Amino acid sequence: MSYHHRPFRSILYIPGDKQRALDKALTLDCDGIIFDLEDAVGIDSKAGARETLAAQLGSADYGRRAVLVRVNGHGTQWHEDDLKAICAIGPEAILLPKVDSAADVERLAAVLEQYENCADTKIWAMMESPLGILNAQEIAAAPRMAGMVVGSNDLLKDLNATQTPERTALVASLGTCLLAARAFGLVCIDGVYNAFKDEDGLAVECAQGQVMGFDGKSLIHPAQLAVTNEVFSPSDADIDLARRQVAAFEEAEASGKGIAVVDGKIVENLHIVTARKLLAMASVIVAAGS
Ligand code: COA
Ligand code: MG
Numbered sequence: 001m002s003y004h005h006r007p008f009r010s011i012l013y014i015p016g017d018k019q020r021a022l023d024k025a026l027t028l029d030c031d032g033i034i035f036d037l038e039d040a041v042g043i044d045s046k047a048g049a050r051e052t053l054a055a056q057l058g059s060a061d062y063g064r065r066a067v068l069v070r071v072n073g074h075g076t077q078w079h080e081d082d083l084k085a086i087c088a089i090g091p092e093a094i095l096l097p098k099v100d101s102a103a104d105v106e107r108l109a110a111v112l113e114q115y116e117n118c119a120d121t122k123i124w125a126m127m128e129s130p131l132g133i134l135n136a137q138e139i140a141a142a143p144r145m146a147g148m149v150v151g152s153n154d155l156l157k158d159l160n161a162t163q164t165p166e167r168t169a170l171v172a173s174l175g176t177c178l179l180a181a182r183a184f185g186l187v188c189i190d191g192v193y194n195a196f197k198d199e200d201g202l203a204v205e206c207a208q209g210q211v212m213g214f215d216g217k218s219l220i221h222p223a224q225l226a227v228t229n230e231v232f233s234p235s236d237a238d239i240d241l242a243r244r245q246v247a248a249f250e251e252a253e254a255s256g257k258g259i260a261v262v263d264g265k266i267v268e269n270l271h272i273v274t275a276r277k278l279l280a281m282a283s284v285i286v287a288a289g290s
Helices: 019-027 043-059 079-087 102-113 130-134 136-140 152-159 168-183 199-212 222-232 236-254 269-287
Strands: 010-015 032-036 066-070 093-096 122-127 145-150 187-190 216-219 260-262 265-267
Touching: 010 019, 010 066, 010 222, 019 043, 032 043, 043 066, 043 079, 079 093, 079 102, 093 102, 093 145, 102 122, 102 136, 122 130, 122 136, 130 136, 130 152, 130 168, 136 145, 136 168, 145 168, 152 168, 168 187, 168 199, 187 199, 199 216, 199 222, 216 222, 236 260, 236 265, 236 269, 265 269
Parallel strands: 010 032, 010 216, 032 066, 066 093, 093 122, 122 145, 145 187, 187 216
Antiparallel strands: 260 265
């Protein structure tokens, strides 16, 4: 399935050393998993997490879920060992933290070239530093790039900004990532919502991200999955409207017209592209049973 016909609504972080959570994820309704060796793992557990995760990914089958491994960043004492252990498995994707420039991605791409197993391995970038956001365009254009994940906690820290429900401080960075991702055909995933027991607050933040154009949201707890999947799935009303738009446009075309009107709004060719995309995604989601 191509990246563009695959849902990326809910992408769950799992600390690489939490065996119980690694197993639990086999049954969770998430579109993707970020198996984390970086900030979710304490310094004393780094080596153990790497072994646990490599063993798990070598044996368990996560089915339709996207499998991303977040390694420790270049310049840390764990980076090379992480890559050795993870590249041997040939993962679907490596999520590189704290990407500042295209050179960071190129360096990882050159390493992946050395592993036969990694011929198809994609690179995803954590967008979480001011320099990374400013260089979003060159990062998006770098080799093997397939997706971006906003690291909102790191960004707030480096921006000297304050977290608010409207995310005023982050809007410029979120928009910049989306521009870069869309310009180069990448998946774009919104940052996490820290208060994992606050479902209403999560729903508001998911809706904000969905309106901006994100494919989905990164999550920290299974309790966040249902709300997120719902917000990022086409609603029944969306599907109904899209079907009516397609039907009305096809009828208009058949009588030699280029424009139809549905619910008092004009429908042109470009709206039909969006409507068809929405209907295709809705069928993929139904087929995935979620
Ligand atoms: N992925 C998969 N399963 C998870 C999970 C996750 N991120 N977080 C919790 N679970 C599981 C637990 O293992 C537990 O399973 P069980 O019923 O089989 O025992 C169940 O969900 C309930 O967990 P709960 O007790 O509510 O959470 P907790 O107190 O154990 O953990 C956190 C809370 C926030 C520490 C934990 O959710 C976590 O580590 N999240 C990921 C954090 C992370 O990766 N951060 C880095 C990126 S920001
Ligand atoms: Mg981070």
